[in-house]
Amino acid sequence: MWIVTWVVIIGVISFLFIQQGNKPKTGFILISDVYGSFDLKKQLEQKFTITKNARQKIVDSLAFELKLLAKKIDAEKSEKSKSKTEEELYNTKRQEFYQRTQSFNEDNKELTKQYDQEILSQLNQYVKDYGKENNYQYIFGNDGNGSLMHAQEANNITKEIIEYINDKYKGKK
Numbered sequence: 001m002w003i004v005t006w007v008v009i010i011g012v013i014s015f016l017f018i019q020q021g022n023k024p025k026t027g028f029i030l031i032s033d034v035y036g037s038f039d040l041k042k043q044l045e046q047k048f049t050i051t052k053n054a055r056q057k058i059v060d061s062l063a064f065e066l067k068l069l070a071k072k073i074d075a076e077k078s079e080k081s082k083s084k085t086e087e088e089l090y091n092t093k094r095q096e097f098y099q100r101t102q103s104f105n106e107d108n109k110e111l112t113k114q115y116d117q118e119i120l121s122q123l124n125q126y127v128k129d130y131g132k133e134n135n136y137q138y139i140f141g142n143d144g145n146g147s148l149m150h151a152q153e154a155n156n157i158t159k160e161i162i163e164y165i166n167d168k169y170k171g172k173k
Helices: 002-022 031-037 039-078 084-133 158-170
Strands: 026-030 138-142 148-151
Touching: 026 031, 031 039, 031 084, 039 084, 084 138
Parallel strands: 026 138
Antiparallel strands: 138 148
16 A cells, blocks of 8 residues: 555656646846846947047037137127138038038937847847757746747747737638
8 A cells, every 4th residue: 555655656746747847948038137238238338439429529629610710700700801711611610510410410320220239139149049058948028018039939829820810800700
């Protein structure tokens, strides 16, 4: 009787271990923490800051030149000795200032977009690699929008969902 009890207990424990081993391995990450702590992000952020500051120095220099020319033109106006070349130079510098400012702003936005894409692409690849190396079936991204960071292709039900939602929309379901 004791032997049967022990065999049953060992069988139940073995069954539970096997069941536990068959459960999909899942996890989640806090995306903002991972993104903020990613070294590539920090490195590109420093690189961007250097570029942005260099561009800002150029714009500041042009602004300073404009102020000096404006003071010179105002002084000449009060002395009634207008200089057309000074006014033309001022207008040229002002146009250059606005064009450079606009160009630098657009370049900064584009560079930010490029760096963000590079960061996200690399981050996604690393999460996917981690999932494969550590036998995760799912890695969920916790940012409030339900992102899925990694999943085994065998669990991809995209086609079935597309069919279902389209049928539902058409009133077939």
